[in-house]
Amino acid sequence: MAGDRDELVFHTNPQSRGRIVRWMLEEIGQPYRTAVQAYGAGMKSPEYLAINPMGKVPAIVHRGVVVTEAAAICAYLADAFPEAGLAPAQDDPLRGSYFRWLFFAAGPVEAAVSAKALGLLAPPERAGMVGYGSFEQTVDTLEIAAQSASPWLLGDRFSAADVYVGSQVDFGLTFGSIPERPAFTAWAGRLREREAYRRAQALDNALVAQES
Secondary structure (H helix, E strand, O other): OHHHHHOEEEEEOOOOOHHHHHHHHHHHOOOOEEEEOOOOOOOOOHHHHOOOOOOOOOEEEEOOEEEEOHHHHHHHHHHHOHHHOOOOOOOOOHHHHHHHHHHHHHHHHHHHHHHHHOOOOOOHHHHHHOOOOOHHHHHHHHHHHHHHOOOEOEEOEOOHHHHHHHHHHHHHHHHOOOOOOHHHHHHHHHHHOOHHHHHHHHHHHHHHHHHO
C-alpha cells in the first residue's frame, strides 16, 4: 500500500549514534515509527542485516529506500522534507558551507576522536596518511566551525549541519572526548535549548529507562 511505502521507519538504539538521527527526526516534525534494535542478536539478526549488512544503527527506511550512516541520514531527511528548512537549496551559496562542515564532522572529526579514544592516533611522521592529520589540527578546525556558529553554522539559519556537527560537539563535551573550549560550550548550550533536541533526549532517555 502507498501508505506503508511512505512510512518512515527509524532503526536505532537509545545508547548509540541513533540519538543524532532522533534529534533530526524531531526537527523535521514528520511522523515516524521507531524500531529499537538490541546490541548483539538484534542488530545481527538476518532481518536487520537485510537492512544494514553492517549490523549497526542508525538506519532509516523511507519510500522503499534504506539510508544508513548518521550524516547521510541527516542530509537525506533535510532534502526529503524541504518544508522543514534544514538544508540550503541547490542554488544557495550556503550549500557549500553546509556540506563542508557536515562531512568534515563525519570524516576527520569522527575518525580523530575514535582513534584517540582507542589509542590509535597516527604518529606525527605518518599524519599525512590519515584524513584527520592530527587530533589537535582536527579539533582546532572544529573550533573554527563552532566560532562561526552565530548562532548557527549558516548564520541565522539552523540546519541539519548543526544537528550532526553539533551532536559531535555535544557528545564530545559530555564524554570528554573533545576539550572544553568557549566556542564549543556556547554552541552546545544553544543547541541544548532547542525544543526538538529536548524532545529527542526525553524519548531516548525513556527507552534507556525501560531497558534498565
